[in-house]
Amino acid sequence: MNTYSAPLPDEKVQLLRQRYQALFESDLLDEIVQVGTYRSVPKDHIILDIGDLIAFMPLVLNGSIKILREDEHNHELLLYYLEFGDTCAMTLNCCMRKAKSQIRATTEQDTELIMVPVEKMEAWVVTYPSWRTYVFDSYNIRLNEMLEAIDTLAFMNMEERLLRYLRDKALINQSEQLQTTHQEIANDLHTSRVVVSRILKKLEREHKIQLHRNMISIPELL
Amino acid sequence: MNTYSAPLPDEKVQLLRQRYQALFESDLLDEIVQVGTYRSVPKDHIILDIGDLIAFMPLVLNGSIKILREDEHNHELLLYYLEFGDTCAMTLNCCMRKAKSQIRATTEQDTELIMVPVEKMEAWVVTYPSWRTYVFDSYNIRLNEMLEAIDTLAFMNMEERLLRYLRDKALINQSEQLQTTHQEIANDLHTSRVVVSRILKKLEREHKIQLHRNMISIPELL
DNA sequence: GTTTTCCTGTAACAATGGTTACATCCTACG
DNA sequence: CGTAGGATGTAACCATTGTTACAGGAAAAC
Secondary structure, three states, X not given: OOOEEEEOOHHHHHHHHHHHOOOOOHHHHHHHHHHOEEEEEOOOOEEEOOOOEOOEEEEEEEOOEEEEEEOOOOOEEEEEEEOOOOOOXXXXXXXXXXXXXXXXXXXXXXXXXXXXXXXXXXXXXXHOHHHHHHHHHHHHHHXXXXXXXXXXXXXXXXXXXXXXXXXXXXXXXOOOEEEOOHHHHHHHHOOOHHHHHHHHHHHHHOOOOEEEOOEEEOHHHO | OOOEEEEOOHHHHHHHHHHHOOOOOHHHHHHHHHHOEEEEEOOOOEEEOOOOEOOEEEEEEEOOEEEEEEOOOOOEEEEEEEOOOOOOHHHHHHHHHOOEOOOEEEEOOOEEEEEEEHHHHHHHHHXXXXXXXXXXXXXXXXXXXXXXXXXXXXXXXXXXXXXXXXXXXXXXXXXXXXXXXXXXXXXXXXXXXXXHHHHHHHHHHOOOOEEEOOEEEOHHHO
16 A cells, blocks of 8 residues: 545545535535545555645545654654544644644554645635534544643653553554554653553553563453 | 623723724624623632633633643643633633533733623634634634643753743733742642742752742843 | 741652663564 | 564663752731
């Protein structure tokens, strides 16, 4: 699977209609089909990087996306995930004011997107009540997720943050077997590999998780 | 000065028009005058608490407001300030879905507000382009401020956080003499008084600030 | 004026998390 | 099979932040 972008092929139109008919009125779906393009991105690729100008807002069809923040020394921090039904409020952000992206978006899994040109966004807010609701809901959900990220950083210690991370990752990947390394976890949590290994080992001794090479199993946590 | 709420008195209509005529078209200002109520809140009062249901969104005329998050053990964390021209995106949040407030809002200074019933918000987004711009800009500014709060927590140490806090507080109060105690600072930064005193003393030894009882002077920082 | 309360300074110590260093082990690839 | 590179385990140590305790001083209350 390679990164791929094109006008909407018929089978993806079907997929869009099927997944979004509950959210959007059919006139709006028709418009999205008219102006949207299809994009397919394999796991672990960057969709949007810090500093990029944004011309499209994404609607997620399949897969999931990690939204990351980065400091001046290229250390990352996971903010939240996007999945089916979500769009990126930070994208909304940039669209409206032609600003640059403040965040990085990478694929957590193979992911299919519909890209909508940003000019449509504001127009549709006036025209389509369902789009208005969707945009406002997206902002609200994202604000709440940012609040959760802040709670996590301000009020929780590393063990609690790690447990929450494992749970979230299991939910987004719909599996209690997490394919990842200690180093990747350390990057997402903005800490060091040694710290992650130390805490993971403690959790294993407490029978909360099982550790394997490139995989962590968390049956007890869900 | 006591907390006070009433239909818009004439002189406050003048104030509203003067302060917001650059942002809103005059038809919209007329509507705000029709449906808005005036509220005056003295320094250090709670305007909105966690769990409150929200019926109004505030437009700030004068003064400034602190937005705080709280953990399960009543420890606070300052998220950002609101001042003239701002409204509360977390309020927008709650309005739209009749949810409860996730944050606490307290006055940093004596503050005057116009309260707009939340039902108007969505209607005006369709009717008034200037309101639409204002609402989206508010969301975007708030999202960026949440991002900054996250950066601060994830990437900065306590000394840097404290310096930034002092600067922000001086700017919002338009004074390099900050009327506050070490304990209040500790509450806003979610740390302990001893830690704040220790770092403040260090900054004073480095001639970056001067310490007094109930007051900190920061001429060098602005 | 005296008492009480609040604010600040500081020492000593604990706890958490970050760093360095190194050993071991697994797997991919010649 | 043998080696190289990546992943993990662990010890020892350091730095930062949080906690407890207490003393002295200023302001407010009486």
